[in-house]
Amino acid sequence: MTIREQLEQQELQFLSPNACPNLGHAQRMRPEESCPYRTEFQRDRDRILHCNSFRRLKRKTQVFLSPAGDHYRTRLTHTLEVAQIARTISRAMGLNEDLTEAIALGHDLGHSPFGHSGESILNSICPHGYRHYEQSLRVVDIIEKNGAGLNLTEEVRNGILCHTNRIADTKEGNVVRIADRIAYMNHDIEDAIRAGILRKEDLPSDVVEALGDTKTKRITKLVGAVVEHGTEQIGMAPEIQAMHDKLHAFLFERVYYNPIAKQEENKAKLLIETLYTHFISHASLLPAQYLAIAEKEDIHRAVCDYISGMSDGYAVDLYKDLFIPKGWE
Template sequence: MLIRDKIQRNEEITLIKGAALSKNTKGRAKMEELEDIRTPYMIDRDRIVHSKSFRRLKHKTQVYIKTSGDHYRTRLTHTLEVSQISKTIGKGIGLNEDLIEAIALGHDLGHVAFAHNGEEVLNELLPGGFKHNEQSIRVLKYLEKNGKGLNLTEEVLDGILKHSGFSNSSKVNRAITLEGQVVKYSDKIAYVNHDIDDSIRAGLLRIKDIPEELINILGKTHGERINTLVNDCVYNTLDNIDKGILEVSLSKDIGHALAQLRKFMFQKIYLGSILKEEREKAKFVLHNVYDYYMKHIEEMPHIYKNIVEKEGKERGVTDYIAGMSDDYCLVLFNKIYVPKFVIY
């Protein structure tokens, strides 16, 4: 018996009825031969980890654009925290951890430099708008491997596409697998809490600033809040399944508390006055780099010039800009616009 068969047999024995079994995958856009050891979801996870876009996450900002500290989150460390939280929830429920891990590791590959400020800029400039979850799919299907894409399974792509938003109330935005739904909640659990942690470290937020009623429900410390939310997600989802409802969710009170905590962070930190000046600087840089390449298509890498020919200038330049790390974007801005010493 092949090792892959043993792994898939173990999935049938250990996972709950509503879990996504790798042997039942809807497959890939391009059919591939099965491997002896790895299941399709294991292959997808490994392809994402070894991709260039995954490695670039280490230099993409989560919230704070430029820091001198080593302990502030980046888009990469956020991704790893989402993966850890979602695998814990998935294991507690009895779901496919390989599928969960693949979705979690790939969910933010389409994020732009300079946190959500970059997404706002490209959303203004690209006809039809720009969303990082949709860009993640473009990265995985059309941009990785010099335009060949990674040819991932439908379940992984669906979970990545539908990780945005705050609830599963709309079936249109709900992942087709419970594993994908787990990642959606884990993303919010991770970023709301680790952004609080980073904000306190930066001296921009104090624990006493957080509404007391939310602290009383979710917990005072970072670990307490994560534990409350993870436990609630596991037990509430198991309760849903016992009732015949195949849906991942938080309980009403805990879900409301997390939503209010997220709202507080948007008002105080994400869109607050504290970081307004740095947000505007980041947008200025991106606007000008975008404008430059709209006028100098010939200077972009070959893959993006091909996209310009097939899908237009705005799409090609957007794909190029969206893939940049914060540091690379700043290097290009300085190269393009900052005067150099030519006489010594």
């Protein structure tokens, strides 16, 4: 047997009955010859890790737009933290860690520049609408590799699509959905405290008592709650879920809608609107890959794909090149 075949047999022997093994699953839209060393879910993980969209996450906003400090989260560091939490849960529950990791690494590939501010404005101006989880699937299916896509397995594609607010077809996909929220709630608390818009003492006292007074304690408590809940239905005990939800609501009130955190949001929206309108009117300036999308689908789809793939810095630089006068050299 090849190493891959040995790994597939080990999965059948050691994974939970509720896990998703490679054998009997892991079908691709376009059939490919198998790798002798890696399972299909391992190959998906590697394709995501090496793709252009993954590298651009390092320059995309998480909560604070283009923060000056080195220690604020970006979309890339958020993705890595989600992957770590999701893998911990999956390993403890006997689920497929490779499938979990692939979904986690790919879940935010479609995020726009300037985080959810960018998502909101693209959703309002593009006739097709814009939701980052749907765009993430579009990235891996259509946009990556100059239009060829990554040809991922159905289970990874489904997990990426469902990571925000849908029930995934696999337990691993649902683990990523919960790990995503565990990660961003806790690292956003840390970033908000670093930014001076939140104090540790501001957190609801009953949440602190139930989940812990540090990031490590809260993550450990929430991860443990998911593991202890079991694999039949991925979730948490009701009392822990209630504290989780209360913390989530608190962060929306005090951080995500905080005027200090969002003070540059109107500028970001103006920038994206201006770029969008410009390329709708000047389609010939689009890169060749996006011109092909315009011809196959329509110009709005192509412009939305182009802008949503930009990093914060690239969008700002492009705006300057197009609309800010330069000194005569």
